[in-house]
Amino acid sequence: MKTKILITAILATGISLPVMADGHGNVMEARKIIKQFATELKGELQKAMKEGGPVNAISACNSKAPGIAANISASSGWSVARTSLKPRATANAPLPWERKVLEEFEAKKAAGADPKTLDYSDVVEEDGKKVFRYMKAIPTAKVCLNCHGGDEVKPEVVMRLKSLYPADQARGFKEGDIRGAFVLKKTF
Ligand code: HEC
Structure with a gap:
């Protein structure tokens, strides 16, 4: 019965079906890009940790993360970034809409949701163009606690982070906390 009503509603509005289909395709594509971004980052991080421990690996996050994001943006046509309510790099500070979504994620987690399942998408108009936005x-x-934890962060890591990021807020996290979110956007 419910399905019937839904189908009737879709047919009645006419245009909502292609919009819905497009939105779904974008979500799948965004998730694929995030997987690629996360895999490349993790690879660089693990390699650098193995080679020279967390102090050495800081440079993997410091220089490689923005580079990987830029490469994936260039090849996919999506803008790819990371943000957080407690950013390490000031360049990653959230925009107002991103802050709102991050706060919603925190509220959902507090209500028992698994952070792995939390995502958000919408379509907005920017400069007269439609933009699909996705956060995960x-x-x-x-x-991650090697560099984002509390007391477990080694003194030499603390020193290096302080000199690179004087405004660092990304410390004191615990396993399972929401560290931040990927932010993907596509203009169409
Ligand atoms: C070796 C140290 C190190 C480890 C380990 C590490 N990070 Fe980071 N993280 C950094 C640095 C440095 C930055 C700042 C990157 C930049 O300048 O864009 C950062 C930035 C981030 C950001 C972007 C938002 C912000 O705070 O600027 C996220 C999200 C993030 N890390 C998540 C993680 C997660 C999740 C893990 C574990 C899988 C992890 N990090 C492990 C050092 C580390």
Whole structure:
């Protein structure tokens, strides 16, 4: 019965079906790009940690993360970035709409949701063009605590982070916390 009503509603409005289909395709594409971004980042991080521990790996996050994001943006046509309510790099500070979504993620997590499942998408108009926007929460894993944890962060890592990021807020996280989110946008 419910399905019937839904189908009737879709047919009645006419245009909502292609919009819905397009939105779904964009979500799938955004998730694919995030997987690629996360895999490349993780690879660089693991390689650098193996070679020279967390102090050495800071440079992997510092210089490689923005580079990987730029490469993926150039090849996919999507804008790809990361943000957080407690950013390390000031360049990653959230825009007002991103802050709102991050706060919604926190509220959902507090209500029992698994951070791995948290995402958001919408379509807005910017400068007369339609923009599809997608955010996906990034959970904090154990390995992240080397540089985003509390007391477990080694003194030499603390020193290096302080000199690179004097306004660093990305400390004191625990495993399972929401570290931040991927932000993807596509103009169409
Ligand atoms: C070796 C140290 C190190 C480790 C380990 C590390 N990070 Fe980071 N992280 C950084 C640095 C440095 C930056 C700032 C990057 C930049 O300048 O864009 C950063 C930035 C980020 C950002 C972007 C938002 C912000 O705070 O600027 C996210 C999200 C993030 N890290 C998540 C993670 C997650 C999730 C893990 C574990 C899988 C992790 N990091 C492990 C050092 C680290």
